[in-house]
Amino acid sequence: MNYNWLDEYCTTKKGVEKDYKIEWDATRYRINGKMFAMCGGDKEGKPIITMKLEPDFGELLREKYEEIIPGYYMSKRHWNSLYLEGNVPDKVLKKMLDQAYKLVLESLSKKVQKEIVEKENDLIRD
Template sequence: MPYPWLDEYLLSKMDVTKDYKEEWSATRYFVGGKMFAMQGGDKTGKPVFTMKLEPMYGDFLRRTHPDIVPGYHMNKVHWNSLYLDGVVPDDVVREMADQSYQIVLQALSRKIQKEIIG
């Protein structure tokens, strides 16, 4: 996998937890109990990492990088899948992870945000 740092990077963010959903064969990442990223496979088993992005940014990335596609088994407007055998630069993947975390964090209630951020 060309992004061996990604799991540790996501887990370093405040209040992030992960689990493994056996039925989906996927590792899921949560903030405040809401999923913001998932590592699994597409219909052929090819490994993908799926993250929630602002629609315009996701569309831009899909047009710019062939290894980023609409989210596999997710809402195609808000979720984007990154093929893990692709060649997307680390800084782009890091920005995707940061944005996904922030989108979900900001959608949580102010009370939960305060508990997480302090």
């Protein structure tokens, strides 16, 4: 599949910061410094994206799609990697990214969550 929409999909979510970690040769998508997704490659250079997911949801996806594996160089329980050269439907990857974003956002304090929403609303009004 061609997931050319992936970067824009991640960066247009409220409060998302994107950076490139040279040591990992990977692009990270974070909220308030906490990563929810990372694009890079495996040891053979095959492109992958790794996301934080609910453990049961990640396990279900791994059973259904061979392109989804336990998190590459991450906690195998909470992180899952998807090979970007595979055939996982766009809507499934979007659902994974939405859950990853939500999990990290909800892990932040209510005060920080409110600040992120208000900051985005201020940008819309300007």
